[in-house]
Amino acid sequence: MSRRSFIKASVLIVFMAGGFTWLLSHQAILPQAESGQGEMAGMEMPGMKQKEKKKSAPATQSVGTESAREPESVPGIVTIPPERLQTIGVKYGQVTRRPLEKLIRTVGRVAVDERRVAKVTIKFHGWIEELFVSALGDHVKKGQALFTIYSPDLVASQEEYLLALQGRRQMGESEFPEVARGSQDLLEATRRRFELWDITDSHIRKLEKTGKVMKTLPIHSPITGTVIKKEVLTGAHVDPGQELYTIVNLSRVWILADIYEYELSFVKAGQKAAVTLSYDPSTVLTGQVGFIYPTMDPKTRTAKVRFELDNADEKLKPDMYANVELQVNLGTRLAIPQEAIIESGQKQVVFLHLGGGKLEPRLIKTGVKTGEWSEVLTGLKEGEHIVTSANFLIDSESRLKSVVESMGGMSGMKMSE
Structure with missing residues (x-):
């Protein structure tokens, strides 16, 4: 055998041996790979497991969760722990009927009684x-x-x-x-x-x-x-x-005062009025409504009201300014403290006390406001219990709670993704 033929035979043997070795090694590794793939198929990836749990959770938890939280799911009910209500100083009161009096204050100008003037x-x-x-x-x-x-x-x-x-x-x-x-x-x-x-x-x-x-x-x-x-x-x-x-003749004078349009319905001829002077506020003079003028000032939306009072000592002089207070008796009406009302745009809301830290917001319609009291026209009944103070804190608390809950829901959605 020549030298060249020997080299060719040697190369052929090496290739055949390498191919046989590769074949044996491939057959040995393939079952392990298939076995390993089976083991991985039985395993659950953390992200996949969380997704599946989150998808299946509503089916299994909806009944139990909704039944457990049924009182909180009632529309409009606000639940705040009683100790929290005590901390923010919440006070309660009962809706009652009470006598109301409206105080109308204005400034008038002293004028002569035109029926006591002679030329x-x-x-x-x-x-x-x-x-x-x-x-x-x-x-x-x-x-x-x-x-x-x-x-x-x-x-x-x-x-x-x-x-x-x-x-x-x-x-x-x-x-x-x-x-x-x-x-x-x-x-x-x-x-x-x-x-x-x-x-x-x-x-x-x-x-x-x-x-x-x-x-x-x-x-x-x-x-x-x-x-x-x-x-x-x-x-x-x-x-x-x-x-x-x-x-x-200044023994009896007039005081001409402006009364706003929204207060005009409470003023009647013959009503008593208290009159004081800026330089002597301790002296209170008594007058009465003599006449309500039939025209309105279109710019100020006020009407002139004439008060008449005795002036035997001529303490009141023409063109002098005087403070006038008119106390109007409105009778007995359903009323609550004005502090109990939350003004929300054109709506008025109070919180009904249900007990156990549960408060129900209630839309009401109010009428006359007299000092610290406000007449209730609709929305409340006599005897109901309401929150009479710290309502703005309760409103802030309930709004904050809603925001936190909505933020929590958004966070959970991001985590599931």
């Missing part, structure tokens, strides 16, 4: 001869002389009256009825002129008695009061209708 004028031309009341603020009495006036028209009318009076005396017994009647008519016409000029009967009687013409005529005050306006001076010429004095 002094004359109805003929003249000149002021003498002033008896010459200063603002002077007090006058009814019938007191204010000034004297000279008027040529008045002098002429007096002369005509005296002539008519003399003619009636002379012709009153005439045998001709027409003559007697004519003299009487002339006398009455002159007298009516005096009446139109507001010449008093006493002046006319004095003229008839003395038979002398009075150069000046005194003008008297028509009412008792205080002079608040004077437009006259000695020697001044005055015209018919000119306002010479304004006199006001």
Whole structure:
């Protein structure tokens, strides 16, 4: 055998031996792999097990869990441990019927009683001869002389009256009825002129008695009061209708106050009101509602209300400001403390106390609010127990609990994935 043939035979033997060895080793490893695959098939991966458990859990736990938590699953029920309620200072009360009073406060302005105001004028031309009341603020009495006036028209009318009076005396017994009647008519016409000029009967009687013409005529005050306006001076010429004095009786005054539209229905004529002044709050004056004006201010949504009160000592002066309080008796109504109500937008909620730390939110509708009490129109019955304080803490507690529970549910979902 040549050298080349020997090398070929040796290489062939080596390949055959390697192939036989590989075949034997492959047959030995294959059963182990199949056996190992069987063992792995019997094992459960942690992630897969959690998924399967989470998928199968609702079927096995839904009945037991729902039955165990049935009270908590009632819609609207809030459960807070009693010790927690005690910690946050929750107090309870009973829904009852009670007498309610509404207090209305406002600020008013003192005004004169328009029925106690008089303006002094004359109805003929003249000149002021003498002033008896010459200063603002002077007090006058009814019938007191204010000034004297000279008027040529008045002098002429007096002369005509005296002539008519003399003619009636002379012709009153005439045998001709027409003559007697004519003299009487002339006398009455002159007298009516005096009446139109507001010449008093006493002046006319004095003229008839003395038979002398009075150069000046005194003008008297028509009412008792205080002079608040004077437009006259000695020697001044005055015209018919000119306002010479304004006199006001301040023994009784008005207070004009603004009442808001939502409070107006509680105000009635004749109701009593307490009035105080800023410079003397210790003194309380008593007045009453005299009139409710029929118009509203479109900008402030208020109406004028007139309060009337005695002012004998004239402590209240025109244009002075005064505080007015009106106590309105509303009768007996179903009411709860305002602190018990949670305002949620346009809704009003209270917590009903069910016991054992269980609270039920209840929608209610309220009416009149009076100080610390609020009338209940719907949503509650007399005798029910409610939470009367720390409601905002309960509301915060229940909201926080809902948030935590929802966050817990989201966390579980992430873990299952």
